[in-house]
Amino acid sequence: xxxxxxxxxxxxxxxxxxxxxxxxxxxxxxxxxxxxxxxxxxxxxxxxxxxxxxxxxxxxxxxxxxxxxxxxxxxxxxxxxxxxxxxxxxxxxxxxxxxxxxxxxxxxxxxxxxxxxxxxxxxxxxxxxxxxxxxxxxxxxxxxxxxxxxxxxxxxxxxxxxxxxxxxxxxxxxxxxxxxxxxxxxxxxxxxxxxxxxxxxxxxxxxxxxxxxxxxxx
Numbered sequence: 049x050x051x052x053x054x055x056x057x058x059x060x061x062x063x064x065x066x067x068x069x070x071x072x073x074x075x076x077x078x079x080x081x082x083x084x085x086x087x088x089x090x091x092x093x094x095x096x097x098x099x100x101x102x103x104x105x106x107x108x109x110x111x112x113x114x115x116x117x118x119x120x121x122x123x124x125x126x127x128x129x130x131x132x133x134x135x136x137x138x139x140x141x142x143x144x145x146x147x148x149x150x151x152x153x154x155x156x157x158x159x160x161x162x163x164x165x166x167x168x169x170x171x172x173x174x175x176x177x178x179x180x181x182x183x184x185x186x187x188x189x190x191x192x193x194x195x196x197x198x199x200x201x202x203x204x205x206x207x208x209x210x211x212x213x214x215x216x217x218x219x220x221x222x223x224x225x226x227x228x229x230x231x232x233x234x235x236x237x238x239x240x241x242x243x244x245x246x247x248x249x250x251x252x253x254x255x256x257x258x259x260x261x262x263x264x265x266x
Contacts, residue, residue: 064125068117075113082106098163105156108149115146140207148196154230155189161237169244177240185233192226 082102089095116124122139123131131139159182166178195216200206205213216222245258 062126064120067120067125071113071116075110078106078109096163096167098160098167101156101160101163105153105160108153108156111149112146112153115142115149118142119146137208144196144199144206148193151189151192151196155185158185158233158237165237165241169241174240174244181233181236181240188229188233195222 085099085102086095089099119139119142122135122142124139162178162182162185166175166182169175169178197203198216199219200211200213200215202211202213205211205215242259245255248255248258250258
């Protein structure tokens with residue numbers, strides 16, 4: 049009886065609505081921000097590389113969010129004991145798609161910031177930093193995307209344990225390394241314009257406002 053009650057509790061205990069709600073909220077918020085950006089560029093009749101990169105990041109983010117919401121059909125938000133083997137395969141396939149789109153979204157949003165900095169910051173030293181960061185990010189994103197695409201050979205081994213596949217060893221360690229690099233890259237990009245902005249002959253409040261605007265990618 050206790051076992052039956054546990055199974056029933058697992059079946060009824062669902063977080064699917066929370067997962068979908070968060071995913072939809074984040075996609076809608078991102079879409080609103082990019083639309084506002086595009087409208088502002090249209091008003092001044094200026095559309096540049098950083099804007100195109102922001103749009104590409106949004107599209108990849110929507111792809112990631114769509115994959116995540118699709119995962120709720122196959123077990124995300126529910127106890128693992130309620131997920132069938134067939135649904136687990138479909139869940140892992142959607143998860144793989146979400147990872148690929150997630151990495152593309154991170155790549156394009158980083159490039160959007162750097163394109164914007166390179167255009168606005170006239171200091172030659174900072175422009176060299178921007179170019180160097182762009183090169184590193186292209187290499188990082190390219191390497192991670194290749195890793196995702198060849199994680200297992202054949203690729204179906206990523207989501208189907210029945211497939212006889214050779215997979216990359218120590219993949220968890222690689223993801224930890226990727227997370228650390230990604231966090232350091234974000235911190236570097238966000239702090240890159242601070243020295244230039246802080247040296248401007250402006251009141252502190254205006255400097256703080258400029259820093260806030262730059263942090264939004266505008």
